[in-house]
Amino acid sequence: MTIHTSAPELAEIRSAVRQLVDSFGGADYYQHEVDAGGHCGELWRAMGSGGYLGVHLPEEYGGGGQGLSELAAVVEETAFAGCPLLALLFSAGVTGTILDRSASPAQRERWLPGIAAGSTRLSFAITEPDVGSNSHRIATTATRTGDRYILNGQKVFITGMESADWVMVVAATADCGPGRLSVLLVETSSPGLTWTPIRTVMNQPDRSHLVFFDDVEVPADQLIGVEGSGLKVAFTGLNTERILTSSICTGVGRYALHHAVTYAKQRQVWDQPIGAHQAVAHPLAAAHIDVEAARAITDRACAGYDAGGDVGELANMSKYLGAAAGLKSLDAAVNTLGGNGVTYEYRLAPYYWLVRMLNMGPVSKEMILNFVAERSLGLPRSY
Helix, strand or coil: CCCCCCHHHHHHHHHHHHHHHHHHCHHHHHHHHHHHCCCCHHHHHHHHHCCCCCCCCCHHHCCCCCCHHHHHHHHHHHHHCCCCCHHHHHHHHHHHHHHHHHCCHHHHHHHHHHHHHCCCCEEEECCCCCCCCCHHHCCCEEEEECCEEEEEEEEEEEECHHHCCEEEEEEECHHHCCCCEEEEEEECCCCCEEEEECCCCCCCCCCEEEEEEEEEEEEHHHEECCCCEHHHHHHHHHHHHHHHHHHHHHHHHHHHHHHHHHHHHHCEECCEEHHHCHHHHHHHHHHHHHHHHHHHHHHHHHHHHHCCCCCHHHHHHHHHHHHHHHHHHHHHHHHHHHHHHHCCCCCCHHHHHHHHHHHHCCCCHHHHHHHHHHHHCCCCCCC
16 A cells, blocks of 8 residues: 655655765765766665665565655655666666566565665666667567576667666567567576677766577566566556656756756856856756756656556656756756866766756657647547
8 A cells, every 4th residue: 555655754755865865975976986887886775775765665575655756756866966876767666666566476575675675676678679669569579488488689778787686578479469568577697698788978877788688598487467468567667667767857957957056156257146147047947947847747647656547648748848857957057057067077967968868768759749649639640
């Protein structure tokens, strides 16, 4: 049962998360982990010990028994403190909610306590090189042979494989008919499972990978949900992914605005702070409005999700607005600082490509507009 957190209690969660991340060094710690090839493991374990990774998971599996609203607050405040962790989206968010809503009791007992404690880290693999946004064309196959499945295929831009103990894989199960998918949990140490990092400019500790499955054997009891119903199973986590993407982007947006406003108050040209000039102030004010609007829609999406409603529209709109607001805030902040805005010292520009990427994925803004045009406005399908 979901425990509804009051506004003061939610504010306490936000404050505690910020203090925890600040105790590690915030943006300086994040950049150190990027430069050293780390994956913020110490912070991750501390967040697990503090109950923040499993705040949305059932109490009987070591969670906090609360909801997506609380996890979104954790994600946003972590980013606001300078540590936007994509692993929060995929391990705690996507795979955690899929297991909570679609796994058997034995499977939940097997994986959820580790997710909540921070001792088990998961990745999520659905994207493929030649598929794009069309999940019905997934080519990775899971073939049932006795008491196991045999996985073959490739996935691309899979986040956090270097630190994951398990990867949740969406694959086609041909025996169920064309386009029918299934979800499997695969141990990353499995023979035949390999990956190679993709070099990007995103300056993040959770790296992207090309993943290969070559006759990987997966025990049948690691099938999540019903065979052939994988798309339905996956979307219990994909809507979560959209919502939490908004939270990570609005968190970065708030971080950028906070630093830009501080700078604009202190930096003086012609005997007055540059923040007194409308050319500086107005872009920051407009970005702030966009961030707050995105946060409001994201709050509505979280409340709908926790109530068990259909949140497809709200999840997509929150992702669209949050990602755009985060990017707009970063751009305004960098512009406010001028040349200082593109230095590593001021810790703004290093977040740019992460938020720019989140404007394209995990679902593109064009596909969100397609969804809203068709589902919300009733217009003919365009693809």
